[in-house]
Amino acid sequence: MATKESGRQRRTDALSKQLIVRAAIEILDTGGEAALTFSVLTRRLNTGYGAIYHYVANKSDLLAAATDDVITRVVAGPITEPEPREGLRALALSLFDAIDAHPWVGAQLTREPWRPALLDVYKCISEQLQALGVPAEAIFDSAGALMNYILGVAGQNAANARVLASNRTDRDALLADIAAQWAQLDPIRHPWAAGTAKRLREHDDRAQFLVGVDLILAGIEAVNREREDS
Amino acid sequence: MATKESGRQRRTDALSKQLIVRAAIEILDTGGEAALTFSVLTRRLNTGYGAIYHYVANKSDLLAAATDDVITRVVAGPITEPEPREGLRALALSLFDAIDAHPWVGAQLTREPWRPALLDVYKCISEQLQALGVPAEAIFDSAGALMNYILGVAGQNAANARVLASNRTDRDALLADIAAQWAQLDPIRHPWAAGTAKRLREHDDRAQFLVGVDLILAGIEAVNREREDS
DNA sequence: ACCTGAACACCGTTCAAGT
DNA sequence: ACCTGAACACCGTTCAAGT
Numbered sequence: 001m002a003t004k005e006s007g008r009q010r011r012t013d014a015l016s017k018q019l020i021v022r023a024a025i026e027i028l029d030t031g032g033e034a035a036l037t038f039s040v041l042t043r044r045l046n047t048g049y050g051a052i053y054h055y056v057a058n059k060s061d062l063l064a065a066a067t068d069d070v071i072t073r074v075v076a077g078p079i080t081e082p083e084p085r086e087g088l089r090a091l092a093l094s095l096f097d098a099i100d101a102h103p104w105v106g107a108q109l110t111r112e113p114w115r116p117a118l119l120d121v122y123k124c125i126s127e128q129l130q131a132l133g134v135p136a137e138a139i140f141d142s143a144g145a146l147m148n149y150i151l152g153v154a155g156q157n158a159a160n161a162r163v164l165a166s167n168r169t170d171r172d173a174l175l176a177d178i179a180a181q182w183a184q185l186d187p188i189r190h191p192w193a194a195g196t197a198k199r200l201r202e203h204d205d206r207a208q209f210l211v212g213v214d215l216i217l218a219g220i221e222a223v224n225r226e227r228e229d230s
Numbered sequence: 231m232a233t234k235e236s237g238r239q240r241r242t243d244a245l246s247k248q249l250i251v252r253a254a255i256e257i258l259d260t261g262g263e264a265a266l267t268f269s270v271l272t273r274r275l276n277t278g279y280g281a282i283y284h285y286v287a288n289k290s291d292l293l294a295a296a297t298d299d300v301i302t303r304v305v306a307g308p309i310t311e312p313e314p315r316e317g318l319r320a321l322a323l324s325l326f327d328a329i330d331a332h333p334w335v336g337a338q339l340t341r342e343p344w345r346p347a348l349l350d351v352y353k354c355i356s357e358q359l360q361a362l363g364v365p366a367e368a369i370f371d372s373a374g375a376l377m378n379y380i381l382g383v384a385g386q387n388a389a390n391a392r393v394l395a396s397n398r399t400d401r402d403a404l405l406a407d408i409a410a411q412w413a414q415l416d417p418i419r420h421p422w423a424a425g426t427a428k429r430l431r432e433h434d435d436r437a438q439f440l441v442g443v444d445l446i447l448a449g450i451e452a453v454n455r456e457r458e459d460s
Numbered sequence: 461a462c463c464t465g466a467a468c469a470c471c472g473t474t475c476a477a478g479t
Numbered sequence: 480a481c482c483t484g485a486a487c488a489c490c491g492t493t494c495a496a497g498t
Contacts, residue, residue, distance in 0.1 A: 014481080038472065048483040049473075059472065110340045113389045119408060123420075130422050139422040140429040145383075145442030149375070152382010159343045178349060192356045192369040199370040212375030212446075219449030244462080268491060278464040279492075289491065 015047060017055040021065045028066060028104045032162065036063075064115065067108045071117035074098045075124060084131035085217060091124060092150050092213045096206060099154040103162045106155030122147055134224060142220045149216055157205050175201050245277060247285040251295045258296060258334045262392065266293075294345065297338045301347035304328045305354060314361035315447060321354060322380050322443045326436060329384040333392045336385030352377055364454060372450045379446055387435050405431050 023044050027036050038049055038059070045052070056062045074094045081087040099106050109118070125143045134142055164171040179197035187194055253274050257266050268279055268289070275282070286292045304324045311317040329336050339348070355373045364372055394401040409427035417424055 037470090039470085042484095050475080050484080051482050053473075054481065107337070107340050110337050110385050110389045113386055113393065114404065114408070119411070123412075126422050126426060127420070130420075136422050136425045140426045140433070141438055141441045142445065143426070144438050145379075145445050148383040148386055148442060149379050152385060153375075153378040155340050155385070156343055156378055156382060159340045163343065174344065178344070181349070182353075190353075190357070190360075192360045192366050195366045196356060196370045196373070203370070208371055208374050211371045212378060215372065215375050215446055215449035215453065216442075217449070218452045219445035219447070222448045222452040223445065267489090269489085272465095280465080280494080281463050283492075284462065 015045065015051055015055060017065065020045065020052055020055055021062070021069050024062055024066050025069060025102070029102055033104045033107065060112075063104075063108050064112055067105050067112070068115055068117045070098055070102050070105050071095075071115070071121070075117065075120045079124065079128070084128045087131075088125065088128045088146070088217065089210060089213060091121075091128070092146075093206070093210065095121070095150050096154045096157065096209050099151075099158045100161060100206075103158035106151075106158035109151055109155060118147075118151075121150075129220070132220075134220060135227070138220070138224060138227075142216075145220075146213070146216055149212060153209050153212060157209065160205070172201070245275065245281055245285060247295065250275065250282055250285055251292070251299050254292055254296050255299065255332070259332055263334045263337065290342075293334075293338050294342055297335050297342070298345055298347045300328055300332050300335050301325075301345070301351070305347065305350045309354065309358070314358045317361075318355065318358045318376070318447065319440060319443060321351075321358070322376075323436075323440065325351070325380050326384045326387065326439050329381075329388045330391060330436075333388035336381075336388035339381055339385060348377075348381075351380075359450070362450075364450060365457070368450070368454060368457075372446075375450075376443070376446055379442060383439050383442060387439065390435070402431070 020041070023041060024036055027040060027044065036059075038052060041052060042049055056065070077094065079087040079091060081090050109115075122143060125146050126139050129139050129142055129146075130136070164174065179200045182190075182193045182197040182200070185193040250271070253271060254266055257270060257274065266289075268282060271282060272279055286295070307324065309317040309321060311320050339345075352373060355376050356369050359369050359372055359376075360366070394404065409430045412420075412423045412427040412430070415423040
């Protein structure tokens with residue numbers, strides 16, 4: 001089928017940062033961080049190095065722009081849930097899923113925090129907490145804890161996913177291995193180990209992530225109840 | 231003082247993985263991730279490339295070993311607090327401080343999770359939760375949430391610290407900038423913004439980290455209380 | 461067994477030259 | 480203004496040769 005098309009043909013339409021970023025995202029999603037190379041990008045876009053550098057300052061800039069693109073799309077989906085607690089859970093899951101689909105975003109966020117897109121996330125969380133009745137003076141710390149948890153766990157999960165990308169067998173083998181180690185601990189001194197080992201083999205990362213969100217929400221509410229009582 | 235000592239002299243004592251890892255840690259701490267180069271490492275250790283590769287499989291392996299070294303030292307410090315809640319807070323703070331002192335550890339953990347050293351952290355957290363009276367079936371999710379929070383936030387914080395490494399002025403300027411943005415939001419629709427903007431400028435990352443730990447602990451206890459009641 | 465360092469493959473970035 | 484691609488500096492890794 002179709003001979004290799006030379007690949008030497010010049011592109012007809014103009015380049016744009018948008019176009020470059022989208023191409024970079026595709027490469028990152030397919031081959032991971034190591035696959036994103038200016039040489040690959042150049043070939044994919046049928047252009048030269050200089051053309052890319054005309055729209056992008058350097059590789060850092062490109063990665064940052066790609067990350068912004070992904071996060072912005074998540075936050076742009078307006079929260080439709082009327083119940084603030086559900087809204088928060090939905091936002092958390094959206095971010096989790098986005099980082100799961102684009103694992104390199106997790107690593108990038110640890111490298112360049114405080115991107116504008118993240119401020120929107122922060123804002124969104126703050127609004128939901130306010131709707132939940134959290135007093136203004138408690139919102140700062142609560143929103144911080146939630147956001148850090150969401151990004152932190154999503155990042156960890158993405159890292160896991162990347163390491164165990166090959167197939168389910170790998171994941172199962174590794175978890176079984178860890179579980180076996182724990183199952184060997186003295187059940188008298190470590191009664192938690194048996195249950196944890198069992199759960200480890202069966203657990204669903206996405207569900208466990210949500211349990212954590214709920215734990216933090218429960219904590220926020222518990223602390224506020226105490227504050228009201230006193 | 232002391233002329234440059236040629237640097238060409240061969241080392242007298244034998245090399246070892248331990249020695250290489252320690253040298254790598256020093257380079258990483260001083261100059262950040264970008265500074266760790268086999269060429270720099272070779273010069274620092276007065277040796278050749280092959281000698282290093284004799285003890286270390288590749289750069290990934292070296293980074294992993296360096297991370298293990300840091301984390302292991304933290305977990306090795308036995309928890310002396312008799313009160314489990316204080317023990318957890320102490321462990322959390324130790325990890326936070328360690329990652330703050332070695333910011334590259336944060337990025338590394340997102341790259342290679344499930345290292346043996348982290349399993350020890352998990353184990354330690356589980357034990358403290360058990361001592362706190364958390365039922366065995368709730369320990370898995372609770373420990374997971376706590377550990378993810380600790381590593382996630384510590385990593386984020388390290389990233390912040392790295393970006394704003396230069397001096398306090400930079401940090402203050404950036405935070406003031408963000409605060410100003412939020413202060414402009416309509417105070418009727420966003421009553422939380424004013425307080426958050428103020429807190430943002432003044433907050434202490436370490437203290438806020440601990441507030442988050444306490445929130446999760448409060449959530450764990452609240453959920454368990456409900457379970458008991460029903 | 462342990463070490464040396466030239467050599468190789470690869471990658472980010474620049475820049476003089478083109479349209 | 481926008482694009483091309485040879486060239487440069489740098490870095491991880493290998494390997495034949497040394498002790």
